Amino acid sequence: MSMKIARLSCENNETYGFVKGNKVSTKDEITYLTGVPIPQNVKDFLFDGWYDEIKNKINDLPYEENLSKYKLLAPIPNPNKIICLAFNYVDHAKEQGLQAPEDPAIVIKPRTTLNSTNSDIACPDFVTQLDYEIELALIIGKNCKNISIEDAPNAIFGYMVFNDVSARDIQFKDKQFTRGKSFDSFAPCGPWITTKDEIQNPQNLKMTTKVNGELRQNSSSNNMFIKIPEIVSKISKVMTLEKGDIISTGTPAGVMLNKPNAVFLKDGDKVEMEIESLGILNNTIKIIKSN
Template identity: 55%
Template sequence: MRIARFRFNGKISYGIVLGEKVIPAEKLGIPETVEEFIASGIKVSPEGKEGIPLSKVELLAPLSNPPKIICLGLNYFDHAEEQGREPPKDPVIFLKPRTSIAGPFEDIPVPFDYTTQVDYEVELAVVIGRKGKRIPEEEAMNYVFGYMVFNDLSARDIQFGDKQWTRGKSLDKFAPMGPWITTRDEIRDPYSLRMRTLVNGEVMQDSSTAKMAIKIPRIISVLSKGMTLEPGDIIATGTPAGVGVFRNPQRFLKPGDIVEVEIENLGFLRNRIVAE
């Protein structure tokens, strides 16, 4: 099942994507928001319901008000290798604010008087489906609602200047996500998905979730020892090699660049960088 938020005829709603149409929530008798739907645990069958063609809606970020956006650093073997480092044994995390959320096809306004080193990072995002604390690793996947594509945009000059990551990762619209949430049952193996980033059609990252160092059950288990995980929490699980800052020569984003990030079986995001 795929859950999408969208705008149609000036109204924002969400629903279940079925083929090339989306069945609005109001036709399914489900809660008013995606976050409430995830927390409810309701099972829904959209077959046979009247829908809206996807071509007629504007897809939005699947979640507008997640309790937390948690991101991991250095969690891919090839990304650590391109820095001459070893992946950490436990998750290294930072948080992004809700104001960093952007839609899957939205323009990203960048204050280039504040940062000149904007970078891309394709990531597999996990959406939490149940509240939990001190979750055993062997039970952790039962707390996963689904997955989506995530671009952890980063202002590298701020990030490395601060010697910590939050400010450089938290600019407005620096977390494009979507295009929908694909439920866990639809993805047989989350560690065999090809992931790519293209800038103006040129491939910059081309790797696989197979190179994820700390796997999802351990991420959830370790994080939940110290913080309560809640329905709708987003955990972005890290990026593979090929980011702009570690290329030779470096490749930072500039106004007019089209950034596409895609993950096999989950869809893609396409965002244009514009000057704020």
């Protein structure tokens, strides 16, 4: 049983629900129809057994409410870790004149970067080289350490679209990635979580980025160098992966980094990212005057 699970807000009240087309069945409806008192917090619902308890009843839900009534929030609130891979696409490494590394080269983004679809990416005006990176992100569904490549898929709950927004000028100045990728709002993700059983082959999904309608990235998760099970296994040898952790698996070719006539993002730009079967992220760049 597969599903799209969204975190939602309406008149400042947060809830969550299952999405089907442009309709949604919310937590209150699910509780009413199943008689199961599912918890308020979406992380508790997803990872503490509640989702498993009701998932065989999902097809009986009515899906009567319009999704447009709600604001979509970042699907996972307060993950313990947001881990992003660098240079993990053969086409991207090649355009940077590099070889994809054999082991995951990782950057940790703080959870204050989390952002949702249909929201602004807020960028202070001292950043001069703002760039996008479409990535396939996975959500860890159970705590694991030193997990094998064979077992790694069992630790994944689902997938979503992720934009690893990056301030390239700061990245170059610092000679490392953390500050340039850590601004508030620099991790739009969603629009919802698609459970892994809905995705036949996560290593064969079309990925596109458009800026103001112009195609900038056009690739496939097939170009990933270290594949998903190996990513999970190798990172788990370093750190304990915990329920709700987000691992974003790298970006394909087409970013502005190191392009001779790079056109970086500017105020008002519309960024649309789509990964096949996972949905579309829409964000607008908003340049903020810094003090």
